[in-house]
Amino acid sequence: MDTLQLLLNGFAAALSPVNLTFALIGCILGTLIGVLPGVGPAAGTAILIPITYKLDATGGIIMLCAIYYGAMYGGTITSVLLNVPGEAASVVTCIDGYAMAKRGRGGTALGIAAIGSFIGGTIATIALVVVATPLSTLALKFGPPEFFGLMLVGLCLVTGLAGRSLVAGILMTVVGLLLAMIGIDPVRGAPRYTFGVPDLYDGIGFIPVVMGLFGVGEILATAEHPIRDVVKTNFSRLLPNREEWRRSFGAIMRGTGIGFFLGLIPGVGAIIPTFISYIVEKRVSKHPEEFGQGAIEGVAGPETANNAYANASMVPLLTLGIPSSPTIAVLMGAFIINGVTPGPFLFAEKPDLVWAVIASFFVGNVLLLILNLPLVGLWAKILDVPYQYVCVGTLLFCMLGAYSINQSVFDIWVMIGFGLIGYLLRKLDFPLAPAVLGMILGPQLEKSLRTSLEMSAGDFSIFLTRPITLALLIISMAIIIMSALQMAPKEIREGSAD
């Protein structure tokens, strides 16, 4: 069956009343998560996984994906009205979005963000349709050494782009990988790091860890610094004028390209495309001095890149089984809980499901535009809810989500422990994304490494004799070296340049 036929079948499934309802609920919940500061998309998606337990796999995954891109949309509202990003990728939007809101043009900022997000998301989904099948066919030819190399590239990118210290980034990756080692060894069945505790034989649950690091950790940080006042803005004029359209069009197109191509690379987080888009817009603008004072391109470009990235980052997940960000890692965990393993076999084994999910991205983008443009004032009202209620509600959902996976109080303890760890690591500027990706990729990385070495009877040269693996290892090394040079103190950089 050709791609178009598969996509049409997918649309038939995605537009069925039941799945359409799931997509709508997912979009509403996702936008709500994005709007609420202190609840990021990773924690928000994790919290809402229990909702999908009793749904069929297609409906459940459609809803979770809608929550994900809904949260990417919703994060803009707090960036513009509060100067507080609802999710990390909306950080850049704070600069010009908030400046526009202070000048009474918050409605236009939110309007162009919604339109740009719609265009970026839709074009990225079209590109996803085009590249998904060839990429998954190519991935089917990959053996364990190639997968090991690919996962290593992903981890190196997350580590290298994570924060101010490369050592801290690698350390957090290692911590994540080690956490994944807890439990029964997947290859030989030997217990590791269980210390005689029966609850540890199944390993530490990924979802309670994410809820702790991103949910409880964020709530503790919010409790430390309660939210500031909301800027009152006029929502009667959402659509940009002719001049603003002219200035935004190029930004939206460039943002789409940047977001899509960076979304294809496993390991590039959602923040990078938005920053690159902002820098590009400032460079190409005829009025760079307006950036920071409320330039509409500074909102249109990054917001488009953000949503193009969100849709494109599904490509490595669906075709290679490699998550690009903590939120995508949570989605991957949710896929697995729903009995679906992302990766190259997904397109061959469950084409109905995967194409229904892809078609739902188009549907979700339309739903989000409808929800965001006319109802933006309603979403903004949510910001008036005192943070105390948001805190307590989120904590209860975290507790419920952690408990309901295995009906185990031990998972709640794991969540609380990682909540405190997440809060402290945040304060100490340690990046959390590498730990999360390390934890979700750990078992696969180990399996690929050990299977590769079994193939070669323990000879490490297997990684050097296969061209694709060798290329991937060189890329990994290059990423680490470039990151190290970038983060090195200025004197060392100047010394090496000399």
Place this chain on the structure above:
Amino acid sequence: MKLGWGIATSCLLALFGMALWLAVWGSLPLNSRPLPMRDALGPGPGFFPIWLSTIGLSLGVLLLIQTVREPADRDAASLIPERAACMRIISILVLLAGAALALDPLGFRIAAFVFSVLALLALGIRSPLAILAFALAASVGIFHVFYHWLKVPLQIGPFDHLLKPLGL
């Protein structure tokens, strides 16, 4: 860089790496069986963890050295939240722990209700009506949606026969 905090974290991470490293070699009392590095089929269950914990341990030490050598450009005390914020954070953690302890013996509804009331009070909400309304919605409401509608198994607790006639 926050010198004191950085050193403390590095030490903890280095210790963490060391503990895991020792655990692989069977040197910790509760993990007395060493994990083999290799077996007949190839790399054994200890192969990956030993490499990881060695890297982790080395990086912990490296970070510690980096932190000590780096000039302190921020007051370490600024990382400690002010008293009121500190109390809010401790209250949240203690109440979460209490809710976790109460979940199995009391059930979700009562544990969530008590948690909501105490957490809202700890965070500064003083309106009894608002607290009661929120706590009821957050406990009984969530239980109803998840347990009855979404069929998510939650702890019922010993007071179900008392709550049911009240429509809770």
